[in-house]
Amino acid sequence: MSQTPCLVQLSAVCKTYGDHMVKALSDINLSIGQGEFVAIMGPSGCGKSTLLNILGGIDRPTSGQVLFGGSDLRACNDEQLTTIRRTRIGFIFQFFNLLSTLTVSENVALPLELAGVECKQVQAAVTAVLEKVGMSQCPSLYPAQLSGGEMQRVTIARALVHAPSMVIADEPTGNLDTENGVSVLRLIREINEQHRTTIVMATHSQDAANYAQKLIEMRDGTIVGEHPCCARQ
Numbered sequence: 001m002s003q004t005p006c007l008v009q010l011s012a013v014c015k016t017y018g019d020h021m022v023k024a025l026s027d028i029n030l031s032i033g034q035g036e037f038v039a040i041m042g043p044s045g046c047g048k049s050t051l052l053n054i055l056g057g058i059d060r061p062t063s064g065q066v067l068f069g070g071s072d073l074r075a076c077n078d079e080q081l082t083t084i085r086r087t088r089i090g091f092i093f094q095f096f097n098l099l100s101t102l103t104v105s106e107n108v109a110l111p112l113e114l115a116g117v118e119c120k121q122v123q124a125a126v127t128a129v130l131e132k133v134g135m136s137q138c139p140s141l142y143p144a145q146l147s148g149g150e151m152q153r154v155t156i157a158r159a160l161v162h163a164p165s166m167v168i169a170d171e172p173t174g175n176l177d178t179e180n181g182v183s184v185l186r187l188i189r190e191i192n193e194q195h196r197t198t199i200v201m202a203t204h205s206q207d208a209a210n211y212a213q214k215l216i217e218m219r220d221g222t223i224v225g226e227h228p229c230c231a232r233q
Contacts, residue, residue: 004033013064024050035196039209042218048202056168090159094171096151098143105139129157149180169201
């Protein structure tokens with residue numbers, strides 16, 4: 001059996017904050033393959049969000065190496081990191097982070113418009129991705145007119161519209177009821193399976209983690225366990 005190509009490789013990554021050198025991450029070594037669905041679990045304050053920020057090029061490690069598709073993120077300047085985030089990484093947030101003054105289609109189009117994509121291509125991509133996430137019926141609605149589950153689907157569409165290599169999902173069901181949470185998790189898994197999009201998801205929920213292929217357990221800024229999700233839903 002051929003080995004899955006590695007998309008992300010972290011080697012001896014540490015992250016500290018402030019004058020007192022508070023250590024958020026300590027000696028993180030992690031490989032994520034192209035097309036994997038990885039869940040990161042651990043208690044609040046264990047370093048999950050910090051790790052996601054470093055994986056997504058939002059933050060830089062204090063020491064260590066982060067390779068993403070062969071690029072060393074720590075060595076990239078701000079402009080290069082912005083380009084990687086806009087073209088190769090998508091983000092799904094717990095609190096949606098949709099712009100209230102923009103319609104559904106305008107929110108989804110934003111990453112492509114910021115990247116300078118032509119209008120016709122933007123319209124075609126937005127139409128296709130809204131269809132994919134089951135939101136094609138309401139492109140002209142505003143976030144305030146949507147349910148929580150619908151807003152999260154729009155957030156997922158925005159994360160996918162530029163066909164990223166990897167999607168970072170930070171507690172994507174944390175602000176949803178059980179029914180909508182299950183629906184969103186099934187959608188994320190479907191995207192992973194059908195399009196081979198790498199998913200890295202932070203969660204407090206073992207039920208949510210069971211949708212992934214691999215579970216990374218964290219505590220006090222370190223990885224304390226890594227194993228397949230045997231109870232995958």
